[in-house]
Amino acid sequence: MEEEPCHKKPKFDDSLGDYKVIENYIEYIHTATNNVKAVVSDDLRDHVETITMYGGNIKQRKDISKTIKLLNEKLPLTSFQHLKRVRNETVLVCPTDSVKEKSIQEYVCKFVPELTDLFENFIEVAVPKHPVKLKKQHAVFNKIWSCNFHPDVYLEKLTSNNFFSEKELQTHKFYMTLNLEIALWYFKTSNLDVVTEDVFACLNVAIVVDPSIDSIVAVGIDNSSSHPIQHATMVSIDNVAKTQKGGAWIDRAKETDGSYIHNGVDKKLLNYLLKKFPVIKIGAKKYLSKTDLIDDEKTTSDGPYLCTNYYVYVLREPCIMCAMALVHSRAKRVFFCFERPETGALKSKLKLHTVSSLNHHYEVFTGFV
Ligand SMILES: [Zn+2]
Incomplete structure (x- = not known):
């Protein structure tokens, strides 16, 4: 008889003494029914941050449009385009902290004398203080002050509880559980019979997938005990670079079969994965490096720049270094399973992917467990 799927979050129990907890996580992720959720910027939350402005109450309604026109010309609210200038008889004049005069009356006299009376x-x-970006925000913000708002269909969906279709969700769950399968493989091949919570927490794994062909381009396993910056994500990006005739670290191509298609994945791991999951595809699209392109005097680039349009599945929330490397390598989406409250840079400590001054932004999803 088949066991009922377990919907209780697995807890680490060292007394199990084997790989059971990791297997439980795999089962949990597959059977959980919730969608994964996007980690979005703080300006998409319900909480409204406000600033104080001076509002002038107009004596006669007929003067409202003239007043707004003059104020827009002489005192434009450049940083507050999201605010409607008038609500009932009150017209926004300026933020209170921009008035250096003794009073708002004096300020108005000085800058818009036509309106004094x-x-x-x-x-x-x-x-x-900030523009409205979501319908649910609009309802809240508008109670405080009337705001301009143009709904963004994509953003509404991204922040909903059903962003991914059931089929897409299964794919994301599959790759995330593959990270756990790789962790299992790693512990088994390291002859580690007892995986404690501490040992498990030290291991991180990252898989880079080209979603256009549903194929694993590279895998990275944490190697920071031997090399301080070889975190799983960093290793996976370097392995992606190897599929593009680059890469700075261990040249696995020389160790294995020299194939550029498969050298993003360790040969032994590759054999294990293909044996256990015959349906998975491994390998990047055929790619010509920049050097090849110049040599051949071709003018177009057929391949991506590192992780362009790739999805990165990482077991544990990336640190700042890894999160920044994902920016530099142009990842499209990043999925992680376990939060890292002390060091995580995509949800826990900060949301690096929402920093607007960066020149590339990827989407981040979590909520597998
Ligand atoms: Zn890292």
């Missing part, structure tokens, strides 16, 4: 009085009003 049109205001009944001035009040301080709290208004949303």
